[in-house]
Amino acid sequence: MEYFWKQQDDIPAGMGYPLFGTVHIISAAVTLLVAGALIFFICRMKSDRQRRVLKGIPVLMLGMELFKDLFLVSVHRFSLWYLPLHICSIGIFIFLLREYLPGQRAKDFFGELSFILIFPSSVAALIFPDWTIYYPALNFMNLYSYAWHGMLIVYPLALRLNGYVIPSIKRMHWPLLFLCCVTPFIYVFDKLSGCNFFFVNYPVANSPLSFLESVMGNPGYLIGYAGLVMAVIAIVYLMDSICAKTLSKKKF
Incomplete structure (x- = not known):
């Protein structure tokens, strides 16, 4: 607990834990189990209470983000790197x-x-987290990161499972248009500030992006990155369509 209220710059090197090690796997599994339980309870609520809960989740998350920022300010470690400009933060x-x-x-x-x-990005963040190298398991920033990404999974899945969102591949241009509008600004900001939002300056180690970098170089990997994003978006649409049709057939 000595390092619980510490930011990474105040923690000795080597205090983190390895990607796909025991701590990472257990942490990700617990996060997904808790997220699943929350989604289950939300799905069983009456519609009026369900709507109140769904409206409250983004407000709760805003409070979580502000609390994290206040913590960082209190330990004099808040910086541009903690602006909510990652895709998960957005x-x-x-x-x-x-x-x-x-x-x-x-x-x-x-x-x-x-x-x-947001949903697939959050799942990817749990599989390839970029904070585990810096933080021990019992650290506020470590636990916060799992809780944050868990909530990023709860809200979209609750919307989808309760019919508030019905994706269609015919609207695939929506997420692509959003990324085309936002990514150039993030890219310029990263180049001017030295930050790495959206991982456009360099990839997370031991992730699919780092593999692309090893093959295509830097910044060449950004081309593969764009292709990977489009492929994931298409796969999410396809898997959602398959699941929806399968569940629809079972009802009959």
Whole structure:
């Protein structure tokens, strides 16, 4: 517990734990189990209470993010690197817009982004986390990262399973258009600041992006990165369609 309230710059090197090691696997598994349990309870709620819970999740996550930032400020470690500009961090704004913007069109758009972009990105972050090398298991930032990505899974899946979002590959241009609009600004910001949001300066070690870098070089891997993103989006649409059709047939 000596390092629980410490940021990575105040923790000795070597205190983290390996990717796909016991701590990582158990942490990711527990996160997914808790997320699954929360989704199960949300799905069993009456519709009015369910809607209140879904509207409250983005607000809760905003509070989580603010608490994290206050912690970092209190230990004098807040910096540009902690701005909410990763795709998973941007999820909080997408969730808030989905819940609180008027108009069904806006809700459909941001709901689709929640499920097609934020959900798979969060699963990928649990599989290839970039914080494990810095933090021991019993550390606030480590536990927060798992809790945060767990909530990023709960909200989109709860929307999808309860019919508030019904993705269609005919709208595949929605997430692609969003990325085309946002990514150039992130890229310029990263180059000017030295940050690595969206992993456009360098990839997470031992991830598919690091493999692409080893094959295509840097910045050549960005071409493969773009192709990988489009492939994942297409796969998510395809898997959702297959699951929906399978469950629909079972009802009869």
